[in-house]
Amino acid sequence: MSAPEAGSKTERDAAGATLAAEAARFAGLGWMRGTSGNLSVVLGREPLRLAVTASGLDKGELAHDDLVVVDGMGTPIDAEASTPPRRPSAEAGLHARVVALTGAGAVFHVHTVSAVLAGKRWPDGIELRDLEMLKGIGHAAHDETVVIPVIANSQDMTELGDRLEAALVEGVPAVVVASHGLYVWGKDARQARHHVEIVEWLLSYRIAEG
Ligand SMILES: [Zn+2]
Numbered sequence: 001m002s003a004p005e006a007g008s009k010t011e012r013d014a015a016g017a018t019l020a021a022e023a024a025r026f027a028g029l030g031w032m033r034g035t036s037g038n039l040s041v042v043l044g045r046e047p048l049r050l051a052v053t054a055s056g057l058d059k060g061e062l063a064h065d066d067l068v069v070v071d072g073m074g075t076p077i078d079a080e081a082s083t084p085p086r087r088p089s090a091e092a093g094l095h096a097r098v099v100a101l102t103g104a105g106a107v108f109h110v111h112t113v114s115a116v117l118a119g120k121r122w123p124d125g126i127e128l129r130d131l132e133m134l135k136g137i138g139h140a141a142h143d144e145t146v147v148i149p150v151i152a153n154s155q156d157m158t159e160l161g162d163r164l165e166a167a168l169v170e171g172v173p174a175v176v177v178a179s180h181g182l183y184v185w186g187k188d189a190r191q192a193r194h195h196v197e198i199v200e201w202l203l204s205y206r207i208a209e210g
Contacts, residue, residue, distance in 0.1 A: 054082070
């Protein structure tokens with residue numbers, strides 16, 4: 001059986017189901033309170049097509065068509081495909097930029113307390129070392145310092161994207177946005193979810209450690 005064509009209805013529905021399941025999980029953990037945060041998965045790369053959770057909806061209650069497909073600029077290309085039409089988050093453009101920069105297959109953005117606290121305490125980057133959990137984001141459990149970068153918040157997605165690009169650390173699939181939350185990515189939705197869980201654990205630990 002061949003894979004569905006990028007952007008086909010079958011693939012769109014499958015992506016929507018994945019996004020809804022992942023969002024419900026994060027909402028259950030308290031990481032997507034209210035309508036906050038947004039998740040995306042790549043549907044195609046040339047040209048870039050990204051399925052992004054729709055804006056303004058309770059992330060614990062998304063249905064399989066509560067998504068928008070956007071292009072490499074975060075501009076919706078199929079807003080009318082759902083009934084009623086859905087809107088993408090303003091942050092969709094940043095998801096697309098992360099994909100272009102890192103080759104990620106999924107980008108997850110959540111608003112966690114740990115990310116905000118850590119970004120405030122260590123605005124120049126959050127240093128971590130000698131923790132078994134670092135293996136979960138592809139690093140050594142011993143004798144390696146891993147830095148999760150922190151960037152200043154902005155409502156201008158181009159500016160925020162420029163900051164993210166400048167701050168990226170090779171091999172670290174996460175950036176903290178100060179006073180805001182966390183962007184994490186992976187090769188697919190499953191790995192992105194694992195990375196969110198690991199990074200959140202690392203930030204919580206680091207804060208508790210002081
Ligand atoms: Zn946000």
